[in-house]
Amino acid sequence: MGLMTLDVPEASAGYSHYGVLARFETAKALYRACEAVRDAGYSKWDALTPFPVHGLEKAMGLKPSKLPFLVLATGLSGAGLGFALQSWVHIQGYPLIISGKPLFTWPAFVPVTFELGVLGAALGAVLGMFAFNKLPTYHHPLFRSKNFTRVTDDGLFIAIEAWDPKYDDRDTAEFLSGLGAVEVEHVPIDDPADDSDGGGAA
Amino acid sequence: MAHGPRIVHLDQLVIRPGSGWARLPLIAGAVGFVFTIVSIVLARSSPESTKQFFHSWLVAVVFFLCIGLGCLFFVLIHHATKAGWGVVVRRLAENLACTVPVLAVLFIPVVALGMYDLFHWTHADAVAHDRLLQVKEPWLNETGFWIRTVIYFVVWSGLALYFRNASRRQDDSGDEALSRRMARFSPVAVAVFAVTLTFAGFDWLMSLEPHWYSTMFGVYFFAGTVVSAFAALTVLTLAFERSGHFRGVVTGEHFHDLGKLLFAFTVFWAYIAFSQFFLIWYANIPEETNWFLSRLHGTDHNPANWRAATMLLAIGHFAVPFFFLMPRTIKRNRTLLLIGALWMLAMHLWDVFWLVMPNLHREMTFSLLDLTSLLGVGGVFLATAGWLLSRGSLVPSRDPRLVESLAFENI
Numbered sequence: 001m002g003l004m005t006l007d008v009p010e011a012s013a014g015y016s017h018y019g020v021l022a023r024f025e026t027a028k029a030l031y032r033a034c035e036a037v038r039d040a041g042y043s044k045w046d047a048l049t050p051f052p053v054h055g056l057e058k059a060m061g062l063k064p065s066k067l068p069f070l071v072l073a074t075g076l077s078g079a080g081l082g083f084a085l086q087s088w089v090h091i092q093g094y095p096l097i098i099s100g101k102p103l104f105t106w107p108a109f110v111p112v113t114f115e116l117g118v119l120g121a122a123l124g125a126v127l128g129m130f131a132f133n134k135l136p137t138y139h140h141p142l143f144r145s146k147n148f149t150r151v152t153d154d155g156l157f158i159a160i161e162a163w164d165p166k167y168d169d170r171d172t173a174e175f176l177s178g179l180g181a182v183e184v185e186h187v188p189i190d191d192p193a194d195d196s197d198g199g200g201a202a
Numbered sequence: 203m204a205h206g207p208r209i210v211h212l213d214q215l216v217i218r219p220g221s222g223w224a225r226l227p228l229i230a231g232a233v234g235f236v237f238t239i240v241s242i243v244l245a246r247s248s249p250e251s252t253k254q255f256f257h258s259w260l261v262a263v264v265f266f267l268c269i270g271l272g273c274l275f276f277v278l279i280h281h282a283t284k285a286g287w288g289v290v291v292r293r294l295a296e297n298l299a300c301t302v303p304v305l306a307v308l309f310i311p312v313v314a315l316g317m318y319d320l321f322h323w324t325h326a327d328a329v330a331h332d333r334l335l336q337v338k339e340p341w342l343n344e345t346g347f348w349i350r351t352v353i354y355f356v357v358w359s360g361l362a363l364y365f366r367n368a369s370r371r372q373d374d375s376g377d378e379a380l381s382r383r384m385a386r387f388s389p390v391a392v393a394v395f396a397v398t399l400t401f402a403g404f405d406w407l408m409s410l411e412p413h414w415y416s417t418m419f420g421v422y423f424f425a426g427t428v429v430s431a432f433a434a435l436t437v438l439t440l441a442f443e444r445s446g447h448f449r450g451v452v453t454g455e456h457f458h459d460l461g462k463l464l465f466a467f468t469v470f471w472a473y474i475a476f477s478q479f480f481l482i483w484y485a486n487i488p489e490e491t492n493w494f495l496s497r498l499h500g501t502d503h504n505p506a507n508w509r510a511a512t513m514l515l516a517i518g519h520f521a522v523p524f525f526f527l528m529p530r531t532i533k534r535n536r537t538l539l540l541i542g543a544l545w546m547l548a549m550h551l552w553d554v555f556w557l558v559m560p561n562l563h564r565e566m567t568f569s570l571l572d573l574t575s576l577l578g579v580g581g582v583f584l585a586t587a588g589w590l591l592s593r594g595s596l597v598p599s600r601d602p603r604l605v606e607s608l609a610f611e612n613i
Binding site: 054055064068072099107108110111 | 476479480483484486528530611
């Protein structure tokens with residue numbers, strides 16, 4: 001399935017560090033820092049927050065999600081499939097005259113067509129969201145950081161990955177400090193000493 | 203957060219004397235007056251024209267009434283949900299809702315004169331030989347009709363004026379208790395609105411064909427009403443942005459939301475319209491199907507006639523706007539959203555025409571009176587709306603949620 005192999009991003013081969021993790025005190029500081037990271041030209045990075053920060057996707061320069069197109073496609077497929085199935089059943093598969101109406105009575109097919117359209121769209125939305133977010137991912141190098149546990153409480157983070165073309169061990173860390181980060185650390189990719197508490201890396 | 207603080211001066215938010223908006227009541231009022239006179243003159247030329255006039259006038263008044271009532275619904279829901287995003291456009295809806303008492307003045311005398319021509323159930327000789335109409339007489343009688351009609355207009359006008367006045371009082375005092383009072387009262391008002399709108403649809407439109415009934419008709423009437431209101435609200439908001447009044451006040455985010463609501467209620471209308479058709483078509487009971495038969499099968503002479511009108515409604519009121527209004531980019535594009543909103547207004551007019559006119563013409567026919575009535579009522583409607591809008595700030599300037607609305611962003 002390929003769903004359980006995302007322990008460490010493939011691009012990390014040959015790198016000793018996952019990258020730099022910086023913590024910010026306020027959403028405003030994080031927002032400004034994201035704008036600066038975006039403008040500095042970094043491409044392999046992410047912002048991580050315990051709650052949605054409005055407009056952050058603009059500050060990060062993220063492109064609009066492709067999900068709506070997938071949902072439209074799966075929704076229309078569901079509706080088309082539902083209509084085709086009923087048409088085939090009523091005309092070919094099991095022709096029955098019901099209350100004196102013709103075999104192909106499209107208005108009768110509309111409720112099921114509509115429901116299957118909704119089902120297709122809903123499945124496309126949920127599964128597409130999982131796929132685009134690379135979920136489920138059971139482990140991530142950032143979990144090696146003690147500070148990072150605060151991401152589910154009050155910690156607002158920016159993580160820049162080591163394989164970003166603009167990345168430099170020292171400069172990137174200093175850059176983030178300069179943006180007002182209160183804590184900056186290098187996150188290792190693999191720490192054998194830490195093997196006991198999960199992660200599963202051999 | 204993406205932008206710095208926007209500075210909006212309060213004097214930007216009023217209509218200044220001498221501007222185009224200030225002239226609107228006079229110009230629209232003159233157009234309305236002239237075309238009302240023209241309609242009356244045309245109506246008096248022959249008995250057929252008189253009959254045509256009553257039907258055309260009913261279409262025109264109901265069309266503009268729908269805009270006002272849908273705006274009243276928007277105001278009620280806005281308070282009931284304590285919504286923040288739409289505060290900047292709420293005053294426009296409050297003002298449009300207050301056109302209802304003026305439309306009552308256009309509705310009551312004309313329908314009173316045209317009762318016999320409009321409603322078959324007022325013909326005593328027909329009722330005497332019609333078991334079904336006799337059974338329905340406790341509801342379908344002229345006394346009851348007029349008591350109910352007056353109640354509808356009093357309730358709607360009272361609600362519209364109350365919410366506009368309370369909101370305008372807040373412009374002066376900044377009293378937050380007014381917001382709380384409106385929020386507490388609005389759920390009751392929504393319930394009263396739902397009942398009155400449903401029965402108004404039954405009385406004024408469904409009883410045009412008195413043998414027919416559909417329990418869903420009230421919801422159908424409501425769905426079209428709200429579609430037309432959001433379309434009108436969108437057009438008006440765009441107009442005020444273009445004239446500079448709403449510059450820096452209304453953003454793409456607000457248009458995105460207005461577009462979403464327009465889209466949602468277009469889909470809701472289609473859902474209700476099809477459900478109403480579907481159950482009647484499926485059960486195939488004669489007293490229910492006749493209404494659709496007259497709209498799906500024209501005459502022997504011209505069988506495709508009203509059917510084409512029905513198809514236009516299905517395609518133009520649902521299929522086309524469903525795909526047109528769906529993309530985010532269209533809802534955020536001023537020009538394309540304007541096209542969508544104007545299109546939905548035209549389609550709602552077509553919907554009302556389609557509800558009323560098969561009662562008069564077995565074959566679809568257009569009359570000059572359709573146009574003159576529309577211009578007559580529309581002129582008065584625009585004059586009233588323009589006068590109301592010029593009476594104060596165009597946004598509730600001291601609403602506690604105004605700042606939230608100004609800073610609103612879609613996720």
